[in-house]
Amino acid sequence: MAVLIIGAGIAGLTTALSLHQIGVEARVFESVETIEPLGVGINTLPHAVRELTELGLANKLAATAIPTAELAYYSKQGKLIWTEPRGRAAGYNWPQFSIHRGTLQMLLLEAARERLGADRIVTGHPLVGWEDTGDAVRASFINRGNGEKVEVQGDLLLAADGIHSTVRAMLYPDEGPPVWQGAILWRGVTRGPTFLTGRTMAMIGHEHQKFVCYPISNTEPVVNWIAELKFQSDYQWRREDWNRRGDFADFLPLFESWRFDWLDIPALVRGADRCYEYPMVDRDPLDRWTFGRVTLLGDAAHPMYPIGSNGASQAILDARVLTREIRTHGTTEAALQAYESERRSATSKIVLANRANGPDQVMQLVEERAPHGFARIEDILTTTELEDVAAGYKRVAGFDKDSLNSRASIVAI
Secondary structure (H helix, E strand, O other), rough: OOEEEEEEOOOHHHHHHHHHHHOOOHHHEOOOOOOOOOOOOOOOOHHHOOOOOOHOOOHHOOOOEEOOOOOEOOOOOOOOEEEEEEEEHOOOOOOOOOHHHHHHHHHHHHHHHHHHOHHHHOOOOEEEEEOOOOOOOOEEEEEOOOOOOOEEEEEEEOOOOOOOHHHHHHHOOOOOOOOEEEEEEEEEEOOOOOOOOOOOEEEEEOOOOEEEEEOOOOOOOOEEEEEEEEOOOOOOOOOOOOOEEOOOOOOOOHHHEEEEEOHHHHHHHHHHOEEEEEEEOOOOOOOOEEEOOOOEOHOOOOOOOOOOOHHHHHHHHHHHHHHHHHHHOOOHHHHHHHHHHHHHHHHHHHHHHHHOOOOHHHHHHHHOOOOOOOOOOOHOOOHHHHHHHHHHHHHHHHHOOHHHHHHOOOOOO
């Protein structure tokens, strides 16, 4: 029998590739009929790039992604607060890559079809239920093509089906919708502009009004940008969806004055032919992921705010730790329990850290202490404060440089 994976996103496909790497058969079931390169830009941090490298994907990543060289924080007046090197520039043995989410997913999908076989990636089959028989799992799907019910048996069922996970909803039927605390993101990509080093991830503003931008392609100049506003909780929002079109008029007027000598934000936004809107949401950490032969991973287990560039990276780490435990314990409940024991507490800390504004809190401190601007950042924040925020988040998120560079591979091949 095979391990059954629900969801062909970054978590599900990385898991399938990892299991194939250790000789375990996997089948991936995706609810949509056609997998398309949706979304906008994301970052994969060095600890995640290490895992993708050990899956043999480094060259394909490098062929399209930008190796991010620095992270820079700015005030709403465009004044530099803090900058630090990233990836190899910071001494990591692996780069940090900025890439279009859809490009990364398609790269993983192509590799999975090539290595596992195209028939192992089954689309148009939403999960409708499962039965744990003790020594196996019998999963039920609906074939969208003909409407018929399909039953498939496997050793384990791994739920990598995102923030609206069908599996999680069945395990926790009273949980309700994702948690929203007032922030709306408008996201887009603009072709043509460059800024600073051409490999900079820039964060501008403060907790209630923020702009983030970074290049995501080394084959053509493409900048991913995010405009964020935090409203009162009675703001009317619709269900989050990567494909929901936004309206520039809802946010751009509030950024019209954000024109700096190193970046013209209104011009950057107007250079995009469309934008997407969705609320910044997460879910409360769970006290249990694993139920018999079923477990959660990725956004199904720990959806988190897109602060600190950690969502996709943590999903990749889930896949690799789970694979290690399956190799150690076999396709058993013990493997799922061992995986959860390591990953649930680690990701819960990141979810809560991101709710507290993660490393972006340095911008809020500047806004609170110098809302009208500053001449010298040293008069507002000490170097120790800045370094402590940055280093503390790296430790929580698991990409402290020295620890990452020196530790053994998660899945030693």
